[in-house]
Amino acid sequence: MTTTLFKNPLEETTRGSKVADPCILVIFGATGDLTGRKLLPALYNLARDGQLPAHFACVGFARRDKSHDVFRGEMLDDVNKFSRVKPAEPELWGTFREQLFYHRSEFDDDDGYIALNKFLQQLDTQFGTRGNRVFYLSTQPSYFPLIIEKLKQHGLIYDVNKVQDKWTRIIIEKPFGRDLQSALDLQKDITQHLDESQIYRIDHYLGKETVQNLLVFRFSNPIFESVWNNRYIDNVQITVAEEIGIGTRGRFWEEAGMLRDIVQNHMMQLLSLVCMEPPSNMRGDAIRNEKVKVMESIRPFPSNQIGNFIVRGQYGPGFIDGAPVASYRQEDNVDRDSVIETYAAMELFIDNWRWGGVPFYLRAGKRLPKRATEIAITFKDAPGFLFQSEGKKPAHNVLVIRIQPDEGISLKMNCKVPGLNGPIQPVKMDFRYGSYFGSAPPEAYERLICDCMSGDNTLFARADEVLASWRLFTPVLDYWEGTRPADFPNYPSGTWGPAEADQLLARDGRQWRLI
Amino acid sequence: MGIRMEVPLAEIETELSRLWDEEKSKNRFKACLFNLVVYTEDMQQEPFLQELVNGTLEKFPCRVLFIQADPNRNNDYLRAYVSNEAITTAFGCDQITLEYSASRAAAIPYIITSHLVPDLPVYLIWGADPSQDRGILNYLQQFTNRLIFNPGSTDTLQKFCAGMLARIAAVDCEVVDLHWGFISGWREVLARTFDTEERTRQLKFSKTIKITYNTAKAPFFPAPEIQATYLSSWLAGQLGWTFLSASNGCFTFSSGTHQVKVELVPKEADGLIPGAIMEIEVTTAEDHAFILTRKQKLPKVVVHISTTEICELPFTLPLKNTQIGLGYIKGLFYQPSCKHYKNMLQIASQIKESP
Numbered sequence: 001m002t003t004t005l006f007k008n009p010l011e012e013t014t015r016g017s018k019v020a021d022p023c024i025l026v027i028f029g030a031t032g033d034l035t036g037r038k039l040l041p042a043l044y045n046l047a048r049d050g051q052l053p054a055h056f057a058c059v060g061f062a063r064r065d066k067s068h069d070v071f072r073g074e075m076l077d078d079v080n081k082f083s084r085v086k087p088a089e090p091e092l093w094g095t096f097r098e099q100l101f102y103h104r105s106e107f108d109d110d111d112g113y114i115a116l117n118k119f120l121q122q123l124d125t126q127f128g129t130r131g132n133r134v135f136y137l138s139t140q141p142s143y144f145p146l147i148i149e150k151l152k153q154h155g156l157i158y159d160v161n162k163v164q165d166k167w168t169r170i171i172i173e174k175p176f177g178r179d180l181q182s183a184l185d186l187q188k189d190i191t192q193h194l195d196e197s198q199i200y201r202i203d204h205y206l207g208k209e210t211v212q213n214l215l216v217f218r219f220s221n222p223i224f225e226s227v228w229n230n231r232y233i234d235n236v237q238i239t240v241a242e243e244i245g246i247g248t249r250g251r252f253w254e255e256a257g258m259l260r261d262i263v264q265n266h267m268m269q270l271l272s273l274v275c276m277e278p279p280s281n282m283r284g285d286a287i288r289n290e291k292v293k294v295m296e297s298i299r300p301f302p303s304n305q306i307g308n309f310i311v312r313g314q315y316g317p318g319f320i321d322g323a324p325v326a327s328y329r330q331e332d333n334v335d336r337d338s339v340i341e342t343y344a345a346m347e348l349f350i351d352n353w354r355w356g357g358v359p360f361y362l363r364a365g366k367r368l369p370k371r372a373t374e375i376a377i378t379f380k381d382a383p384g385f386l387f388q389s390e391g392k393k394p395a396h397n398v399l400v401i402r403i404q405p406d407e408g409i410s411l412k413m414n415c416k417v418p419g420l421n422g423p424i425q426p427v428k429m430d431f432r433y434g435s436y437f438g439s440a441p442p443e444a445y446e447r448l449i450c451d452c453m454s455g456d457n458t459l460f461a462r463a464d465e466v467l468a469s470w471r472l473f474t475p476v477l478d479y480w481e482g483t484r485p486a487d488f489p490n491y492p493s494g495t496w497g498p499a500e501a502d503q504l505l506a507r508d509g510r511q512w513r514l515i
Numbered sequence: 516m517g518i519r520m521e522v523p524l525a526e527i528e529t530e531l532s533r534l535w536d537e538e539k540s541k542n543r544f545k546a547c548l549f550n551l552v553v554y555t556e557d558m559q560q561e562p563f564l565q566e567l568v569n570g571t572l573e574k575f576p577c578r579v580l581f582i583q584a585d586p587n588r589n590n591d592y593l594r595a596y597v598s599n600e601a602i603t604t605a606f607g608c609d610q611i612t613l614e615y616s617a618s619r620a621a622a623i624p625y626i627i628t629s630h631l632v633p634d635l636p637v638y639l640i641w642g643a644d645p646s647q648d649r650g651i652l653n654y655l656q657q658f659t660n661r662l663i664f665n666p667g668s669t670d671t672l673q674k675f676c677a678g679m680l681a682r683i684a685a686v687d688c689e690v691v692d693l694h695w696g697f698i699s700g701w702r703e704v705l706a707r708t709f710d711t712e713e714r715t716r717q718l719k720f721s722k723t724i725k726i727t728y729n730t731a732k733a734p735f736f737p738a739p740e741i742q743a744t745y746l747s748s749w750l751a752g753q754l755g756w757t758f759l760s761a762s763n764g765c766f767t768f769s770s771g772t773h774q775v776k777v778e779l780v781p782k783e784a785d786g787l788i789p790g791a792i793m794e795i796e797v798t799t800a801e802d803h804a805f806i807l808t809r810k811q812k813l814p815k816v817v818v819h820i821s822t823t824e825i826c827e828l829p830f831t832l833p834l835k836n837t838q839i840g841l842g843y844i845k846g847l848f849y850q851p852s853c854k855h856y857k858n859m860l861q862i863a864s865q866i867k868e869s870p
Contacts (some may be wrong), residue, residue, distance in 0.1 A: 199662075243629075319622030321524040322593045369629035398634055404526075412634040423849045428634055429546065434532075494625040514658050515633050 003080075020453035021167075023132035026116070026456065028147055029139035030060025030071070030102065034173070036078035038204075039136065040100075042445035044079045044088060047096045049442070053448050055128040059101045061116065071102035084443055099127070107143050113154040120156070131166035133157075134452055144172055145189035152193035158206030160195045169452055171200045174265045175256065176461070179477055180470040187463050196463060200452045205266040206459040207444030207451075209433065210407045214273045214375075215287070217401070217409065224399070225278075227379070230358045234396060237361045237376045237513055238270055241271055241368040243320050245493070246342070250333030257340045259473055259480075262364040268295065268469045269461070270403070271360065274375055275350055284458035288465060295468035299349040306479045311500045313343030314485075315367035318493030325367065325493045339484055342366040343491060345501035347508075361505055363512065367493035372515045373403035387414075387424055395426040398513075407441075408432040519598040519612070527595055527630060531609050536597045538607070545599070546576035546606040547622070549848070550631045552655065554582045555642035560665075563640060563735035567693075570839040572600060572608055575848065578632050581612040582623065584643070584651075590616035617649075624654040636660040638848055640693075642735075644668045656682075659726050663847060667737050672744055676864035680857070689852050692743050693824040695859075696846045700835035701792050702855075704807060707832055717799040719754045723776045727794040730781035736789035740764065740779055743792055744866065745859060747777040752858030758865045766786055766866060769779045773800070786812045788838060809834060 025043070027035055046052045060071055076097070080087045103119060105112025126133055135151060137144055148170065151157045157168045170190075178184025190199065205211055218225055227233070227505050240262050246253045253261070272291035279286040301309050316327040328334060343365035350360065379397040387394050398412040410430040417425050433441065451459055490498040496512065505511050516654070522530045535545055551571060553564050568579055579600070585592075594658060596612040611630055615623060629638055638661045645652055645664060656662055662682070671676035678795045683690045728743040747766055751758065756768035756775060764779040797805040806819040814834045820827040836843040 113718075176732060299746075322595075322619065322622045322626055324522075324622075369625045400634065410634065417845070419845065419848055423851070425849065426547065426634065426636065494622065512632060513633065514628060514637075 001486040006198040016503040020053045020056075020450055021132050021455065022127075023130045023453055024056070024127070024129045025058045025118055025134045025136060025449070025453075026061055026103075026120070027058065027136045027138055028061045028107070028143075029036040031062040031064050031066075032138055034366045035060065036075065037082045038443070038445045039138065039449070040075045041079050041083040042443055042449055043097060044083055045085060045091070045446050046450055048085060048089070048092055049446075051446070053421065053453065055130070057099045057101065057123045057127045057129060059103050059116075059120070059123070061103045061105060063106055065104050066102055068100070068102050072097045072100050075100060099354065103214050107139070107147055108150070108153070110150070113150050113156065117154050117156055125350045133166075133168045134171060134449075135168070135172045136449075141172075141175060141177070141186065148190050148193050157193055157198070160197060167198075167455070169198050169200055169455075170194060171202050171449075171452055172358065173202055175199055175260050176265075176466045177470060178255070179348060180467065180474040181469045183467055187467070191385060191463075197359070199455070199463070200457060201463075202448055203265050203269050203461050204444040204448065205269050205403070206461075207446075207448040208407075209441040210401065211273065212388055212447075212459070214270075214401060215282075215408075219278050228377075229354045230356055232379055233358050234378045234380045235359045235361060235508075235510060236274065237363075237378070238274075239266055239362075239372060239374055239376070239513070239515060240267060241370060241372045241496075241515065243317065243368060243371050245325065245367050246328065246331055246334070248332065250331050253342075254334060254338060254340055254498060258272065258342055258344045258366070260476060263344050263346075263362065264469050264473050265461070265466075267362050268372075268465075268472075270375060271298075271348075272465070274377075275355055277354070282458075284456060285461075285462075286379075287458055288462045288507050292462070292464050292468060293352075294350065295465055295472070296475060297350050297352040297355075298472055299351050300472060301346075301476060303475060303479075306476055307483075309348075309504075310344065310476055311472045311498060311504055312341035312480060313345075313365065313487040313491045313498040314338070314340065315342050315365075315491060315493045315502065316489030318367065318495065320367065320369075320494050320500075327488065327489050327493070328367075339374065339480075339488055342481070343368075343497050343501070345497060345504055347504055359508060359510075361510075361512070363497060363501060365491075365497050368496055369494055370515065371405060374515060375403070376513050377401075394424045406431060406432065407434070474494070519596045519610075521594055521596050524593070524595050524626060526839055527597055530597050531599065531611075531650070534597065538599065542605070543601070544606050545609065546574050547578050547608060547632055547635060549636040549638055549660075550580065551577045551578045552580045552582065552627060552631075552637065552639045552659075553642065554584065554640065554651070555644065556584045556586050558583070559736045560642050563733070564640070567640070567839055567844075568610075571844050572645070574841050574844060576606060576608045577638075578608060578635075579610040580627055580630060581610065582627065583612065583614045584620070584623075585614070585616045585788075588617050592616050592617045593619040593622070601859060620649050620651065624651050627655060628658060631658065638663065642667070642668060644670070644675075645682065646674065656686050656688065659688050661691065661848065662686065664690070664692045665735065666692055666694050666741050666745075667735060670742055671867075672738065673864055673867050676748075676860045677832045680860050680864060683852075683857065683860075691692075691850070691852050691856070693847070694745055695856055696836055696843050697788065697790070698742050698746050698749070698792065699843075699846055700814070700837055701795070702749060704818075704832045704834060705750070706805060708805060708818050708820075717753075717801070717803060718750075718797060718805075720755075720770050720772065721775055721777065721797050721799045722802075723779045723796075723798045725780050725794075725796040726752070726792060727780040727782050727796075729784040729787045729789055729791045729793060731783060731785075731789045733789045739781070739790035741792040743779045744863060746792060746795075747779070748760075748862035748866065749855060749859040750777070751862045752774075754840060756862075758862055761866050763868075791837060846860075 019105050177186045272294040275294045276290040279290045314328050345363035348360040377399045381393050394414040400410045402408050408431045410428045412428050414424050415427045593615040598610045599607050600610050601607045612768050637659045639659045640663045642665050666675045709715050726743040730739050751768050759767040766777040768775045793809045795807045803822045807816050816834045817829050819829045
């Protein structure tokens with residue numbers, strides 16, 4: 001006999017905000033960077049906005065020895081530093097901190113999991129969280145199989161086919177594997193113990209307001225959807241630029257590189273949202289189905305010509321905001337002869353009816369002149385020869401979706417300069433989130449954690465999306481592994497990347513946008 | 516005028532956003548048609564350049580990046596200032612000023628490009644000698660839609676013109692210069708005066724041409740003869756003359772059949788920009804005289820035409836763009852550079868005073 005979940009008759013479904021179920025959030029790796037910088041501030045802001053369930057608790061799970069109070073104190077410091085609204089309001093924090101706890105254990109310690117289970121049951125009684133669990137694995141991916149196995153072994157993960165009055169969800173952070181085989185292995189390991197519906201692969205880009213606005217922009221404005229195809233679009237450029245270097249993440253970066261850290265996941269998410277067909281409805285799987293179709297339509301890089309379509313780079317010494325900065329190889333925990341890329345640029349094609357023939361130029365890099373993530377859609381020239389001057393046509397129309405910073409959308413178009421025989425000059429129509437909507441929107445992690453607690457997996461990556469992306473990029477990684485770059489570092493910090501990246505477009509008569 | 520504040524380089528955009536947030540309550544908003552980058556190495560040029568910028572902002576709001584370089588290698592500094600210039604009560608523009616010493620030059624191109632407003636044209640006014648560029652100009656020109664130079668920045672006009680020809684051949688963007696705009700009015704006056712085949716023939720085969728110009732100097736106009744030289748070279752380029760020699764401000768051209776002497780006559784005049792052309796006197800082979808005189812400081816030219824037999828009634832033509840006004844600025848930023856300019860440069864690059 002199946003038991004249906006209780007539906008509260010007093011709950012207004014038209015209230016316009018998601019209702020998260022009562023639950024306990026357990027953060028594995030709670031003493032790590034992500035917890036302090038993102039997760040706890042996100043929870044605090046959810047509490048501040050009244051978006052946390054009334055019945056909620058959070059447990060930090062890590063190896064270091066500390067008390068609940070010490071953990072709470074550290075989290076307060078982090079909220080005061082990293083929250084989008086700071087400092088923490090004393091009264092609010094006073095209540096919120098009472099929902100924070102710390103559990104010390106090694107990830108492979110069975111006693112630790114037994115104690116955790118017991119503790120969570122106590123918290124269920126204390127906070128009314130009904131046995132619902134979110135386990136956030138903010139750890140190295142190599143620990144995922146172990147932790148999940150232990151959780152299952154100790155009854156902390158419920159079988160969806162057998163238990164229906166409470167739920168378990170696991171949030172795992174990227175990278176989902178290092179390549180196709182490891183991603184397949186990871187998927188096999190975790191699905192031994194979990195149903196796909198319980199797995200929430202977080203890609204925080206999907207939680208950004210501007211990324212979500214992509215679907216609204218595309219599918220609620222027919223004026224744009226009607227030209228969103230190869231008849232009107234000349235090329236698409238997607239840029240993820242950071243001015244910062246790798247910081248203290250040398251060890252991680254030496255294992256990852258730009259392709260694994262940014263391109264394979266964040267950029268592919270942006271690409272699939274730009275390119276997807278309208279879904280049949282706005283539910284999670286309908287959207288994710290369309291995204292997967294995009295991933296599967298991307299033309300694989302020709303194995304004997306990978307270097308013609310994808311360029312890698314590594315930053316050398318240079319200047320950022322006028323201050324000298326060191327090269328990648330001089331960063332801490334980086335091999336002095338490292339061949340890890342901090343920059344990648346590529347030309348992709350999507351072989352489907354909508355996008356056939358349109359080049360997609362993607363670039364991502366560290367130590368570029370400024371921080372900027374944007375999608376720029378350049379439209380084709382107007383047909384014919386009207387308004388040409390000295391053989392030059394007016395500027396292309398360009399629609400730019402700025403993901404960060406200065407979130408918004410702009411459209412570049414041509415206008416006549418007033419006066420007799422006035423020339424034509426490009427102007428911009430500009431929408432800025434900050435100007436229109438005032439207060440800062442929720443941070444990505446706030447939305448994603450809230451969605452997970454609500455059981456909405458729309459903004460989380462599905463296994464087939466992830467694997468399709470690895471299928472595309474694993475040959476590139478293999479090629480790079482087998483071909484040592486002779487010219488690293490090949491771009492100074494503070495510049496827009498290696499010259500080869502410019503040539504990628506120059507050969508097509510195009511150039512990278514100045515951002 | 517907005518308040519100028521020194522800010523850390525990393526805070527430039529944040530500070531500008533903050534300044535504009537404060538303006539919201541006054542219902543003033545930011546406008547921007549293009550990016551205007553102004554580069555100079557000479558503090559004394561600043562008043563002229565600021566006048567040019569202010570004149571531009573009145574009609575064409577833009578983001579201004581004012582780059583003040585100090586070539587003195589003993590100094591070491593890099594400072595940034597921001598302000599939101601009020602143009603009217605309704606709108607204003609961003610202005611970013613960078614002051615730096617030569618020791619910090621390597622970082623500058625990347626700072627500049629990261630503060631350009633994307634998707635809008637970039638116009639670069641280069642107030643220094645382009646042949647002395649330490650890499651900044653060469654880097655920036657790939658992002659620029661229009662390069663604007665000052666011929667007064669180079670040792671000799673001949674060297675400047677030769678450099679300009681090379682640059683025009685090398686870059687994809689428009690290349691113009693500040694002084695060419697100042698003589699556009701006189702070019703139009705000459706075109707309207709010599710507006711028939713007969714008159715153009717007379718001009719082509721004239722004996723002498725005297726161009727009187729204002730000999731006053733100013734920091735941005737160290738060589739007041741530039742405009743007059745440009746005008747002579749333009750005439751030569753359009754009429755098919757070839758340059759023969761130059762001596763003591765007198766140029767000799769060949770029209771194919773005989774020589775044309777063009778004499779530059781310096782004269783002091785108040786109230787006109789240095790180098791402003793005040794009069795042009797053409798004596799043709801038939802001894803017809805065409806005297807085009809600027810009416811004192813007014814933007815008008817009175818044209819007297821006389822032959823050996825008769826004296827025609829004088830007529831007046833408007834003289835445009837003799838100072839930094841709407842017409843001049845519009846021409847500077849929007850007029851496509853034309854073949855006339857290139858032809859003029861070809862001739863001017865040959866003009867070298869004989870020792």
